[in-house]
Amino acid sequence: MVTIMDQYNPSAIEAKWQDRWEAGECFVADNNSDKPKYYVLEMFPYPSGRIHMGHVRNYTLGDLVARFRRAQGFNVLHPMGWDAFGLPAENAAMERGVHPGKWTIENISAMRAQLRGMGLSYDWDRELATCTPDYYQHEQRMFLKFMEKGLAYRKESWVNWDPVENTVLANEQVVDGCGWRSGAPVERRLLSQWFLKITEYADDLLDAIEGLDRWPDRVRLMQQNWIGRSEGARVRFALSGEIPKDISAETDYIEVFTTRPDTLYGASFVAVAANHPLAIAVARDSDDATDFLAECAKLGTSEAAVETAEKKGFDTGLTVQHPLVADCQLPVYIANFVLMEYGTGAIFGCPAHDQRDLDFANAYNLGVIPVVLPEDADAGDFKITDTAYTGPGKLFNSGPWDGMNVEDGKRAAIAALEAAGAGNGQTTYRLRDWGVSRQRYWGCPIPIIHCDSCGLVPVPEADLPVELPEDIDFEAPGNPLSNHPTWKHVSCPDCGGEAIREQDTFDTFFESSWYFLRFADPHHPQGFSREAAAYWMPVDQYIGGVEHAVLHLLYSRFFMRALRDTGYLEGDEPFAGLMTQGMVCHQTFRGADGKWLFPTEVERDGDSWKLRDTGTAVTAGRIEKMSKSKRNVVDPDVIIETYGADTARLFMLSDSPPERDMEWTEAGVEGASRFLKRIYRLAADPSLSKAEAQLPDSGAGGDLVRAAHRAIDAMTADIEAFRFNKAVAQLYTLANAIGEVRGNEASDLAARRFGVETLIRLLYPLAPHIAEEIWEVLGHEVMLADTDWPKADPDMLTEDSVEIGVQVNGKLRDTVSLPVDAEEDVARAAALASAGVIRYLEGREPKKVIVVRNRIINVVV
């Protein structure tokens, strides 16, 4: 018989149960089970060396879901791994001379120990690290399959170059014109790069968002915007008049993209981007044009630059023929607001119905021809001066389309363009193909060989995997793999001649785009089996930060489709349910010198704060996301040492709903700790072990039994709906109800024991160690990890009577106690007899009495 220790001692309890769970193989997932499956996954961490509070929150949320579903009888897969390629490892190599692989492996073992200390219910047999050939070899094969299918290709293109990281970035990794990690302004470079054809799936990725009904709307919207489908038309404008030879040699037309072909009759100019081939051709013979192009090139793409930039243009002197109006010639400008990257790099301007075009037309005295008439306007005096009209209306000044609405006008315009051979309907996307080449060492080698005579040659199956060389020099500038003396030199698999390996490695988002599949079948020689993928996928609940809304989450959706179409699996969506957790925030502090201070350096001084050792006053700043740079961080290890993992977990779940930002406070942690100590004391009551009587159904004991059933019912619903803060409140409420039963009759003891046992079972997924300990002390031999979730007895959830508010003219004046489902006349009589109503009526007859059963009574006078 295990007896309870005098005092709650988290470190002893937690180590004990972590060992027991491991020895009992409690959390090993079964690929051949009759139970329904449930796959819960938290976004795997980069092994930076230490976990932070964001990890603690993320994994606490996941562990709650995993333990809850397991108790409900699901075959739960809850794995953990390491997103182990990436730049910090190379930086460590440069700064400290340690090999990236060694550094990464050491970090992994340190972090694994920290995670173990949190008591997380992972199936560690499925652990993976993406930097091992055992993992990355599979993506080399995937890549070659993608190539065969035309989903991976190489092209020369302008790319985003991060001058600090010395590598290319994907469009998704450029934020406000700067590198997402380095923060350095990106440069544009023309390079030969590998791309994955995500645009092939643009429509599918967009349309399928609708089916992701367990994703936050916010993320779905962000993906929609990122894909950015816009429907419109391509329109060809033939160059007219005298065309200089230089230009006619290049082209004899300009093709534009528009979403408003219905406004074609309102066109007054055509403009091309500064890096459009036509602009470059014009600049060959014109110093003024060359100067203008240089000016445009100088203008950054940053937010600030864009906002302050004036609409500027350069009149090329060229004209184009309007495709539908015979005698209409339009001037051709080079304009700084036209982007080569979007559409065709050229537009037609309809100033009346586009604000940008209007600003431009006003600056260069171009015509403004309104062609859409708002419903309540008069064609005679409708004028556009400095605000363009973009709303709905009837077309006018538009020849055969007059009188049509905008939508019909678009269709008519496309039909007319197609008939005239001057254009066609066209859908464009903001989404670009995913550039995956990175000029880094610590990534997965791209399995390609460059041969002067055979071209691009895939590394043959037998030669896979292409492993990274161990001996590597980070001192020289540039790509370390290129600098390696021998690694890149190979003979061509086709002709046997001298050839050279591809020296770029994959973007590390490649690894995270399929790791959830590897977890399903972590030792399979082909990466994973169709059967395992079919059984476990999709992930039922995915949990992580919202910062991956368009990176990882979009790439993974693409990968599922690409793997489906290359024969790896069936299905298309990786994550059926997504929960994006809020950030962990903390107050910031600055010393007299303006430098940031750690919370550990500071202590309370009445309403303000002071330095712990000198007592000097400290400035308390905003509550912000915990970050090393602001020093407002709290080390999870210190918290776990001081309070225990259960306390840290409980606090993470209390108070704030999981999707919202939360503030980490000492007082909050103390509160969680106090609650666990209180539960421990409740359970330490020796009389509980003697409770063997029948459960009472009346009196204080009966109330407690009903309260326990209500707690089960509410808690189950709250966990299923991710209302974890409310779930914690249910625990407090039940604990309070237990405290109400103070008698020592056999029935009281029985009720108390039932209350405590229920409380412990409900507490288990949140604070599992203390729950297991108390469960054992109460005499149970089967661990809670192997115990079913409690079920509420529906009969115990109903009450006999209900307190109902009584209003007079909508204002609460009294309450009455009524039997549940009381008849209307009974309720009415009770309300009219209540003191508050009598006082208010002062003898008057009520006009009307509204009775809403079991809810409210409103007396209207």
Add this chain to the structure above:
RNA sequence: GCGAGUGUGGCGGAAUCGGUAGACGCAGCGGAUUCAAAAUCCGCCGCCCGCAAGGGCUUGGGGGUUCAAGUCCCCCCACUCGCACCA
């Protein structure tokens, strides 16, 4: 600029269907226990007036619908996030 979200006591937050606003916790206040403190236990706790009984006000602001509005509709304000010369 466009899109989305948020706004409730001193604080974090409840209120799931239009039906007793403020569950639960934190902080605070009072008491018990203690030589004392910590811890613990009991009680109070939206704001204003009042000894009390009771009354008035209150969910960012203003209007509206309704017997009844934190919740629905219209207008406005503030903050947060995402996108952005996107044709």
